[in-house]
Amino acid sequence: MSSNSDAEPFRIDKWLWAARLFKTRALAATAVDGGKVHLNGARTKPAKHVKVGDTLTVRRGEDELILSVLALSARRGPASIATTLYEETSESRGARAERAAQRALMPAAPRADTRPSKRDRRALTRLTKTRW
Secondary structure, three states, X not given: OOOOOOOXXXXXXXXXXXXXXXXXXXXXXHHHHOOOEEEOOEEOOOOOEEOOOOXXXXXXXXXXXXXXXXXXXXXXXXXXXXHHHEEEOHHHHHXXXXXXXXXXXXXXXXXXXXXXXXXXXXXXXXXXXXXX
8 A cells, every 4th residue: 555645635525434444435424424533623514625644533334443544555454454554543452342342231122033023013103204
């Protein structure tokens, strides 16, 4: 993966995709638009340019990653190379490990052994139907 100089700007959605934080560039752009990605503490747009030294806060599901940009790349390559583009802070790693431990202690949601009956589906429909 080629590391480029600061002179060439990179879109944040393209960098997130190249760093393998999101599976597709469209998912990365959607996450940025949805406020799940903050650049240097501020909400951003997918076309915003990222540079070396920037701090990104990325929220994926229940996890929040705080990353420091180490390199820029326009290509998506192997995961081993993609991890060299950023460094996660130690506070972020610790907080993620703590949340994972808490989730492991929580009881799993009860699951039904059978499919809902027609009567159950109608009850769910009545419950979730919005009335204006």
